[in-house]
Amino acid sequence: MDETTPSEHLNPLQRFGRDIRQVRLARKLTQKHLGKATGYSEGYVSKVESGTLLPRPSEKFAKGCDTVFGTGELFAGLLRRIDEGDHPSWFLPYLNLERKASRILDYSTSLVMGILQTEEYARAIFQAYFSQEAAEEIEGKVTARMRRREVFERDTPPLLWSILDEACLRTAVGSAEVMAGQLEYLLTVAASPHVRLQVMPFSAGAPAASTKPFIVLRFTDSRTVLYTETRVGGRMYDSAHTVDAALDDYDLLRAHALSPDRSLALIKTLLKEYRV
Structure with a gap:
């Protein structure tokens, strides 16, 4: 410089x-x-x-x-x-809470959640969604997304439990190479004691609970917050009734998803398909 x-x-x-x-x-x-x-x-x-x-x-x-x-x-x-x-203003309240959460419960329906994305996968998403923005702006967003992983570098990292609809694994974001890299990364992080992964297979049939993605953040002081997102922004809820309903949904989703071992087996099978 x-x-x-x-x-x-x-x-x-x-x-x-x-x-x-x-x-x-x-x-x-x-x-x-x-x-x-x-x-x-x-x-x-x-x-x-x-x-x-x-x-x-x-x-x-x-x-x-x-x-x-x-x-x-x-x-x-x-x-x-x-x-x-490098984050939209409406996302900052969630981001600040994510950094402090002791547990992150995620349900993703079409795309892998941001904190579990590879750099190439995130870049492909931003290039598609912000197709009119300059390359430098896209790279800033990618870098900001990668920095979210720093929560796992804390002295007491949060437990991340993510339920991925099978569509997350089959939606071709970027190229087959990008998807192979993303699935490889999921297999890597699943080996961490701080990460649990489950897949909701297509074979599960009609959804037992919510069909929309959501995240529940839990904190050491017993607070619990629900986060949902739409195209125009995100919203957070902390009322006991709303949060309890989301936790009930999450329990149903966990019960109907594949076990962690079977989930990883499915990811490995799909990984072979992307590598062909």
């Missing part, structure tokens, strides 16, 4: 990196010193300052810089706003 480049010509990560560098130099610190103080390598700091670290600097690094520089929550806040800038 050229230091003479006007700020308006820099992307958000480049501006973030330039700000880190300016404060570091003002504090008379080398990249090596900053890296050691924040728990990262000199090369990591260099990539941050050049705006080339992908998908983006970690929250731990931003908070570490604030501690070293004595800047309060300046850089942690900047990083958070960069993250939020």
Whole structure:
């Protein structure tokens, strides 16, 4: 990144990196010193300052810089706003809760939920949905979606339970190669102790519960929130009656879906089809 480049010509990560560098130099610190103080390598700091670290600097690094520089929550806040800038405003309330949830119960009907998507799968979705947007905007959305995986890096990660309608696995998003990569990733994450996957097969017949996708977030303080989404935005509900009805639906869906082992067997079978 050229230091003479006007700020308006820099992307958000480049501006973030330039700000880190300016404060570091003002504090008379080398990249090596900053890296050691924040728990990262000199090369990591260099990539941050050049705006080339992908998908983006970690929250731990931003908070570490604030501690070293004595800047309060300046850089942690900047990083958070960069993250939020690539999501629609109506999605931010859900995103903030997802980061704090202890359990995430998902029911997906046609597409794999965002937090379980591969980069290529997400890109294909955004390219189709935002076909008029510039490639840079699409990449920003893809990067923001990939960052949602960071919830699994917490000291106490949430338990994610996802029920995927078989349509999620058969809807050809992108190419056969993209779908093969997505199914391979599902098999990988299913091995995690923090992820449970079930498939609702076509053979289950008429739905026993909701036919629309939804997510239930549960928290350590006993709060439970229901999230639903339409083309024009998302809504959250916390009334006991509405949430209890959604949990009853989820129990029915789990009961009628394939067991986790049989679900993985089906995913492996479909994976072979995409690889042909």
